[in-house]
Amino acid sequence: MPAARKARRESDASVVRMQASDEQRPAGRLLGDELRFHRERLGYTLSDAAQVIRASTSKVSRLERGESPAKPRDVHDLAVFYGLSREQQSQLDQLLAQAGNADLYARFADVTPNFLKRLIRLEATAQTISVFEPRVVPGLLQTEAYARALVRMMEVGLSDVGIDRIVALRMQRQVMLDKGVPTLAALISEEVLYRPYGTAGVMAEQVRFLLKATLTNRVNVRIVRKE
Known part of the structure; x- marks a missing residue:
């Protein structure tokens, strides 16, 4: 490694960068900024x-x-190549998750109210959801048929197309649970199981x-x- 490059690496190792909030810049842009910073550093x-x-x-x-x-594979490979610490890699993983969820509510912007956008953003960075x-x-545990009956x-x-869009958004939010993080702890009132939404078959499938x-x-x- 050239001396100049090594010197830059050692001098920048302890630099703490100031960043704009997610409200000011999309997570995808923040992630790209981080990758470029480490490459140029x-x-x-x-x-x-x-x-x-x-x-x-x-x-x-x-x-x-x-x-x-x-x-994710590209971000991981670049993080390893740049020799990033576990903490730095964790920061990239959080931005990656936020970017993915931002894309989620961007694709469903027509049926995503502002409060739900904030919730989706928080879900992306959570370790545990209670x-x-x-x-x-709970929406993260609804079957497609149950969600459709509830939304209807x-x-x-609301048109059938609009209902399908809302249901599709709920199903896409559940994908993150397949990744292992976050974990979900759900307390459900017993009455919920006896309150029918849809047919008996829909409720049986939900249970x-x-x-x-x-x-x-x-x-x-x-x-x-x-x-």
Whole structure:
């Protein structure tokens, strides 16, 4: 490693960078900024980074500008190549998750109210999610049929296309549970299981889904009996 590059690496190792908040800049842009910062800090070129992730220099450039969606494997390979610490890699992982969730509510912007955008953003960075639901099955544990029946009842007058969009958003939010983080702890009132949304078949499928979820190490479901 050239002396100048080594000197820059040692002098910048303890630098704490100031960043804009997620409200000011999209997470994808923040992630790209971080990757570019570490590449330039170490004196690597776009071509050097491109070889690591088996891509073109233009792809790396788009990634660093936040114009191209980041793949977890590429971010991991670059983090290892740049010799980042576990804490630095964790920061990149959080930005990667936030970027993915930002893309989620961008694709469903027409059916995503502001409060739900904030919730999705928080879900992306959480280690554990705890919910208590006294009326319905929590959204992260709803089956597609149950969610459709619930939305159809609550959103009177909404077109079938609109209902499908809301249900698709709920199903996409559940994908993160397959990654192992966050874990979900759900307290559900016993009355929820007896309050029908949809047909008997829909409710039976929903209960089976809850039972299946408890067999994983990512979801903890507890039914709260009414005294």
